[in-house]
Amino acid sequence: MVSVTIDEQTLEVEAGSTVLQAAERLGIEIPTFCYLKRLPALASCRMCLVEIEGQRRLQPSCATAVTDGMVVRTNTPLIDETRSSMLDMLLANHPLDCPICDKGGECELQDQVMAYGPRESRFRDAKRVFHSADIRLSPVIIMNVNRCIQCQRCVRMCEDVVGAVALGTIEKGMDTAVTGFEGSLASCDQCGNCVEVCPVGALMSFPYRYKARPWDLVETDTVCPHCGTGCQLTVGARKGEFMRVRSKWEHGVNRETLCVRGRFGLDFVGSRDRIKRPMIRRDGALVPVSWDVAGDYLRRRLSAVESKAAGGLASPRLPNEVLYQFQKLMRTVFRTNNIDCSSRWSTPFETLGPLVAGFYTRAPLEEVIGNDCVLVVGGNVTDENPVTEYLLRDAARRRQTTLIMLSARPSRLDADARAVVRVAPGAEAASLAAVAAALVAGAGQNSVGEVIADIDATTGGPAATTGSDGPDRLAALLLKGRSVTVLVSADLLRLSEARATLQQLTNLLRVLRVLGKGPAMQFLFDRANQLGAWDMGVLPAVLPGLRPVGDHAARTALIRAWGAEIPPEPGADLDAMLALCDKGRVGALYIVGSDPLMTYPDRGFVKRALDATDLLIVQDTFLTDTVGLADVVLPAAGYGEESGTFTNNEGRIQAVRKFREPAFEARGNLAILDFVAALRNQAMQPSMQGEIFREIARLVPAYQGLTQDGLGADGAFTKAAPGPPAGAFFASPPAPNAADRLMLVTGNCLFHNGYLSERSEILNTVADDPYVEMSAWDAAQLCLSDRDQVVVRSAQGELRAQLKVNRHFPPGLVFVPENYRDLRLNSLMRRGEYPCPVEVQKAHAAFATGVGARPESRGQGIAELPGSSP
């Protein structure tokens, strides 16, 4: 600690703190422009100059480290004059077109001139004008170079934080201008973080352009609906109409950054693709009806199938309260544990449960990746969880965290990693086993002999081999680390080997724990409330709080609290439910906010199963493919139309707030669940969001004691009680077969991660067309080149799209993003088989444009939708 005196106040600060930080602690305001908390100091704007005793010149407080006994002054006439002089100079060439500037009213330059500026400028000469018109750098980013004050926040944000390196600075001196390569940002991430950090109206959001004045906006702090990172954002609406998204430094895991989906992908709330009225199937076609008519119809149909099995599927993007209420409804009203929350994979909870219970670390990501070694397993964090990726990059670059990547898909973060282990898709389990074995071998027998022997015995020791030295290198780095964090992509759950992968992950974490690495673990979910959905018990084998259905104490407690019976046996997961449907054994299948026909492997199978279901109830906001097969369609409030909470990947529970009224005849999800229960002559008690939250806080252990008021701006952390891992180590998986075929995997791309993003007009304008990605090596083997139209064919089906050759891809891997409806990717997949073996070839010339003829036409089953036409 060192002591510093600023404006006569003395304070102790940590060595290495800057004068600016020390002043902030004292509540002394020092104006800045180029300074941005998460970036290294640039010290170029010279607004923050202060007097330091013993120094000839004024010093930039943002970049000057405090030394013991330093005496600083920020309130002298010289400093007033200097600040005013800097502002005067900045204004000399500034266009002062505040009335037509989007930033007017929330502009840092305006504010600082108000506070420190010259009241009058002496500048009488002609101003410099770069361009008379603004430059459209990309579909979403527009630049007014004349207003730029050269703080370089945007460029540094783009390179240092986002890692995109799309923005740069050209020319020099007075001609200096921020722009993209040859004046275009066509190939950037479009995350708009540059726009967010621009202190003036130089970089602007095109979609928001000239739309509103900031003081006309009603702003609502809420949480992004896209991925599980759970970024905080602020929605600006005018007269109930969505206008824009901004973000704030003070709040959330994301600290002012967002990805393209968060910043530009919320316009889906206004999508025309809404279900406007309830619909029921009449003479084979869906027809819009009133809620009353739908209710009567549904009551009749429900009682007709009462004796048969029921099942429910709800989206991991719904708020906790809705999910909690949904499983309660299924268990108590439909009297079934057939509940699931993923339409894309099965969740082997008997393996996942202990892993989550034993290792899931509910703590801020920033803290978790403060460990000196971070291993990221699976997926592509750059595309799936961009803001998490920013934090990882920052840790690797600025905190010297050792970053290790183990995955089939390459990502941009690989460039910042100390080691990258590329595994064949499907061989993740074997690789993890090899890492654990290498750790055991590397650790020697010294301190942990017995356990090691135990591991050796059960896993078969270093027998697990993947034929590469990757696992050894990786283990060596893990051994060097003092503390280790493992971040796991939920993508691993897609694998047919998911169970084995989770087992080996458990082994690895146990070994790390034995070795004293205090491992922290979090999942990287691609759905906003996936962890919440698990916590709420939207799974066939567990009750709320992730307690097995067979846990007698837990079940009785819930039965008492709910005043209703809960079936004692675990239920069927989605796959098993669909199989039951297929056999004609399911009466009512209740799907909320989910589109399995689009996403569950083997579209043909899903269609057959849904067709064979007696009563398919779909409650959704948008017209999905699954809606087209429903018997009853219930229009639900969408994101932003009801309040609730999400639990993000960190285990942080945050308020998701309403910023508009449900459109058309849509009703809140809770109200609809109530409505359905009433049709069965039951009442859901409690039924209001706030009360349900309180019930969750009472009955779900990790949520115990939370209050909605207590969530505050930054949310609150749910608390897990990690149980000691029990039982023996899992045996090694069989060595994977070396695949001699191309293997297709899927996942999210940067611009899309589900059917919400696909309904964002803005995202659609910036996203690439549907594409197929493969390595340069494979492409060369197949005589294919970048941008060729190709056909991807599996045993089940085929699709056509444009080829993207990626020189970072490993041979053998083919990637098609899962979120392009028109591709019908799931029609290529087979249940239980992932990755999917495929062939790729050049599309026949006749098909060379766009997506070819589709096997079935979309929206089939919807005869006529007067309620949904624009």
Added chain:
Amino acid sequence: MNMREKIEAAAARYPDQRSAIMPALLIAQKDHGHLPGPVLEEVADILGVERIWVYELATFYTLFHTEPVGLFHLQLCDNLSCMLRRSEDLLRHLETVLGIEKGGTTPDGLFTLSTVECLGACEMAPVMQVGDDYHGDLDIARIDALLDRLRATAGQATGAADLAAAAPPGE
């Protein structure tokens, strides 16, 4: 050596490919005369660096030209020492005889006329650099003689390829 080989050889001098952007641009400009977008992309590709980095440098440094320049680039120093020795008169003379303004290129594409900051040859002020060569102690007569010589060099060449070959000696 082709351009790629020359660039790769230059890059071998540095531990980091990014350092080689400047030498690569000098090489590319020698090959192409100037540095249009596709050339910048090629340089980025060869070095495996971000395109924007290449673009930044191509515009920061005055010796790089993203727009075409004439066969002979007349770069007259107008900094203080040359100014004190009347380089302004030479500029006016050049503008008159070439029929262009400073910054312009003659319609035949032979000459581009620019003024530049100090060439570091003030002992022979006023100075003009043409291609690789410095011409010092200039006056109007010497300028005229120089222009004649340059025109003659160009005149000996016929086709475009020859014209390029007639460019001032370089590497």
Added chain:
Amino acid sequence: MFEPVLLRNMDVPDGHLLATYEAGGGYQALAKALREHTPDEIVDLVKQSNLRGRGGAGFPTGMKWSFVPKRAGKPKYLCCNADEGEPGTFKDRIIMERDPHQLIEGMAISAYAIGAETAYVYIRGEYVLAIRRLEQAIAEAHEKGYLGTRILGSDFSFVVHIHCGAGAYICGEETAMLDSLEGKRAQPRLKPPFPAVEGLYASPTAINNVETLACVPHILARGPDWFRGIGPDKSPGPKLYCLSGQVRKPGLYELPMGIPLRELVEDHAGGPPPGRKIKAVIPGGVSAPLIPECGLDVGMDFDSLAAAGSMLGSAGVIVIDDSTCMVKVATRIIEFFHHESCGKCTPCREGLNWVVKVLRRVEAGQGAPGDLEQLEALCKGIFGNSFCALGDGAAMGLKAALAHFEHEFVAHIEEQRCPFH
């Protein structure tokens, strides 16, 4: 008559060839350094010589080297600053064109002293002949084993690469040079960390001017006492002076440090052109504030010029006679800085642009009352507040012109024309 040291091979035919250099005892100093001295001893010798940097700032060279950590766990670098962009300066070019081996030998000894195995010579791209000569000299030195691995049978290995600049004055500023070498836009870096600790590629780096490095072999060969015996003790040595402008015999002169400016201009360079009188002299490149005729009796060394309110800088001595309009001189100087401002910091980028606009107007006879006050205020806003010394240099230059020749500015504004036309 002062016996030339740095320029001794200037007029020798083929002075740039290795054979000529060797014939004059070239590379003996390197051999001696490797044979007889540890690196630390060389740093000490240079410290004892009181050699101060010839690039402009006059920082003691030995002391700079002693900041380079002994064990760094990283490669160390030597960077030779051959960017020579300071208007009025041409000494480094002439050394490289006519006696490049002198520089190479100096670099080899310096690299040995700090433990660097790689050097980059950052030469401005316009210096095509110098670049060719230096390339050729490097190749020759390699061939003869003065560069390369295990030089002259010692354990010391060292290579020199040339990096061509591309026309940006700011690259002469040492940290901007490092960014430029790393392939970035050349903009000055924050200090600390200082380059000696964290320079090129975040490794310890010594940066020295061509002339500074060229002094090193002579210090080794003749000893620090000899060097200190030339000129003032605190700022000693042979010195290259670049004479240009309105003077009869412009050219490069080698004379002792501390020689009176008047003697340099009037005796050695022949004084102003016939019928003219000296009005002012810029003693150290345009960054150095001008000195009016009455102040010419100052000694040409770092300390004397600083005391006189100017600086030795790069010793680019520009002579201005009484036919010249000082508003025009000031305008041209500020235009230069404005053009060469890297654009990083507010006062230099924006302030100089403003200054240029006002100066151009005043010079064109469109000045208005209040313009001079505005210029003074801008100088105040820029000086001391810019990120690097470029902005400071510009403001100091303008301040000096305003202080000494206010009457010319006033005349322009009052008469609404230039009295010199």
